Amino acid sequence: MTSYLLRRLPSLAAVLAVSSVLIFGLIRLVPGDPATTLAGANATPDAVAAIRHQLGLDQPLLTQYLRWLGDLVTFDPGRSYIIGGGIGALVGDALGNTLLLTGSALLLAVASALLLGPLWAGTRRRWLEHLLTGVNTLAIAIPTFVLGVALALVFGVLVPVLPAGGVPRAGLLADPSITAQYLLLPAVCLGLPVGAVLTRYLAESLRTELSKPYVVTALAAGVARRRLLFRHALRNVLPTSLTVLGLQTGALLGGAVLVEFTFSWPGLGLLIERAVTGRDYPVVQVLLMLSVTVFAVLQLLTDAAHALLDPRIRLGGAR
C-alpha cells in the first residue's frame, strides 16, 4: 500500500505544480489589480505606480511566482493586500465559520429527511401526502437567496424572534444558545433544499422497498407496518441514501456562498467574494490552491481506498 501511494505522489506533485502556475497566471489576466483597487477612483497614475512598487507587483512575474511558491512550501501564506491581516488567520476563521454553517445545515437536512421521509412513504392519508409533496417541491424549487431574504424578513423583522443575520457580538464560542439562534435561519436556508432532496429520495426508496415481496409477506403474517418501515425497510435503503447525501454535501458547500452573503455570515464565501472583487491576489491564490489541494488529496485517498479493496489496482496487475 505504501509503495502504491509513493507511486502516486509524483503525479500529485505535478498536478499541484501545474495548478499553481495556472492560478497565478489566470488571476493576473483579469483586468485591474490590487494597486488600482487600493488607489481608488481619484488616484493619479503615479500613486498607482507607487502602490504597485510597494506591493512588489512591478517585479517580473517569475520573481513574484517564485516568491509565492517559496511562501507556500514554507507554509507561510503571507498577508492580504486588500482585506488586511495574515492570510492563515483569515482563511482559518472563515473556514471554521463555513464548516459550522454547513455542518448545521447538514444536520438539519438529515434530521428532516429521517423524520419526513418515512412519514411520507408510510402515510395513507391523501391530504398529508399532498401537503408533503407540495412543501417538498416548493423547498426544492425556491432559490436560496429568495428564501434567505424571506426568512430574514419574517423571523428577523416582522416577528423578530431570531437575528436577521450576522454573528454574535461576543463571538461564536461565547454562548452556544445565542450562537444557535444566529445559526438557525442561515442553516435552515442552506439545509432546506438539501433536506428536501434527501426526503424525496428516501421516501421514494422506502416506497419501492415497501412493495417488495418480503414486506408483503411480513404484512400478511401480521407484522406491524411501522415496525417493517423502521426496522427493515429504512435500514435497507440507508446505504444508497448516503450516496445521495454525499453528492448533496458538495451542493451545500456551493450554496454556502449565497447564504453567507444573504445573512452576512463571515465564512469562505464572503472571503472569496471580497478577495476576487478586490483583486487580492495572495488571498485568491491561497484559497484556490487550497481547494485544488483538498480535491487532489481526496482523489488520492479515494484511489487508495479502491486499491485497498482491489489488489489488482494495488499491485498494478490489472492491465
Place this chain on the structure above:
Amino acid sequence: MNPALSRRALLSGAAGGAALLALAGCTSAVGAQNSGTVKKGGTFLGGISTDLVPANFFTNSNAGVTTIIGLVYESLIRYPVDRLRPEPRLAKDWTISPDGRTVTLHLRDDVTFHTGRPFTSADVAFSLRTYADPKWNGQLKSTAQAITSIDARDPHTAVLHLAHPLGNILDLLEIVPIVDEKTFAGVGDGSRYVGTGPFVFERWSPNSRLKFTKNPHYWVPGRPYLDAVDIAVITDATPLTSQLRSGQIDYAYGSSFLDIERLEKSGKYDTIQLRGAETQVYVGTNVTAEGLSDVRVRQAIAYALDRDRVIAEVFRGSGYTANLPWPKTSPAYDAKLNASYGRNVARAKSLLAEYGKPVPTLKYSYVGKDPLLAATAQIVQANLKEIGVTVALDPLDPPTFVAQLIGGKFPGLWTTYHSWAQYTPSTLTVSAYPFNALKNTSHYSSAAYTKDADTAWRQVAGDGVKAREAYAALSKDLLDGLFLIEIGVIEGRWAVSDRVKGVAYTKRSELVLTDAQLTA
C-alpha cells in the same frame, strides 16, 4: 383508550415540553441586543456596508476607515459640516503669515493618546509627513508635499513652512488624523489604531466587525456618553437594512436610498442627510474620441441629460442637479452658472446639426454592481437616444473600472462619483484625478484651466476675494471645456433608529459619536 395513541401523545407532549423548556432556558439573541441599548451609557450597535481596508487609512474611501477615523482620531482643526469656517480641535488657534508661506499652530497641552503618551508638535510633524508619503495615497498629498519643513521645537507649537501659499492648507489640517508614531506600524495591518479621540480601538475582525470602548481620559469633559461601540460589517444592503429593522443594529451606513425612504416613512427611524459631505455623479468624456473631441457634441450631451429624473428616481431626491461640481455649501457655488445646461433637447439637436457629422456609437462604462450607477446609465442612454446619439452600455467590475479610469482607457463615456468638491475648491483640482489639469482621464488639456487651477491653489486665503475670483475662472473653464458633465450633487443618507440621539458626521462622512446617547 387506545394505548398506542396515548403513548404517542405522551411522547409528543414530552418533546414539546422539552423544546419549550430549552427555549425558556436560552437567552434570546434578539433580546440580548435590545437589552444593551435601553440604558444610558451602553453600547452603540451599528452596521456598515464596506469593511476596513487598512492600506486605505488616509484615503477616506470606505466606511471601515471613516468609522475608525471618526471615533478614534482627531485632527488639528475642524470645519462645521455646512461651511468652511475652521474651528479649534487639537490646535487651540493658528495664524497664517501675510505671504502665506508660514502657518503657526498652537496646540492643546491637555491631550494624550490612548496609550497615555502626551500629544505634542512632534506628532503633528509625523502625521503630516506620513500623509505626504506617496505609499499612503492621501488625497491631499500634493498639498502636504508642499510643506517644506515643520518646526516642532516647542512641544505645543508647530510651525509649518510652505513652498508657496496654499489656499487649501486648512483643508489639509482638517483632514489629516493625528496619529501616534510609536504604534503606527499597527495601522498598516489593521491591528492597532491609537489616536486621541473619544473612543479606543479594541479589535477588528475582518469581514465581521469593529469594536471600540470609551476613552476614559478624553480631554472633553464628560464625553463620550457611550461605553462602547460595536460596528458589524454587513456587505449587502438588504441584510443591512433587515438588521436595522429587526433591532439588531441602531445605525446603518450603506442602505439603499429607497430603503431609507421607507424606513423614514415608518416613523421609527431618523434619517441623517449628509449635507456638507456631498459626492457628485457625472458623465465623463474621452475628448480624444471621435465625436466627443468636438465641444459641441459634449454640449449637446449636457443639454440632453434629464438630471431631475436621475435625482428624483435614482437618488430618491437626496441631492440636486448640477452643471458644476460645487455643492451649495462651497464658496465657488454660483446658482446661475450651475444652471448653464438645463435640459433642452432642441438645443442639443441643433448643436449636433452644427457639428454636421454622425456621432459614432459611444461606449458608456460604469460599475455594473452599483445599482445607482446602472440606473443612471440607463437614463442617460435613453436621453442620448432622443437626440440621435447611440450609446452601448459597458458595465464593468470595480477594479476594471478604476484601472480604466486611472489609465485613461475609457473609449467614450463613463459615469461614476467624485468627491472633494465640498472643501476649498482648489482641493478638488489638486486631489481628484478626473479634474487634474495636467493629466486626467479625459485627456483634456487647456492652458487656461491649468493656469486657473494653479492660481486657485496658490491663494493665501482660500476664502478671500481673490480666491473667489479664481474659483469663478475655474468654473468658467469647466463649463467651457465640459470634459466632465456633471449630473448632480448627492447627499448620502444614514438611517438611525429612534433609540439613538446625537449621531453626527464630518465633511468626509466620518461617524462622530462624541455626543451620542442611547435612549429607552
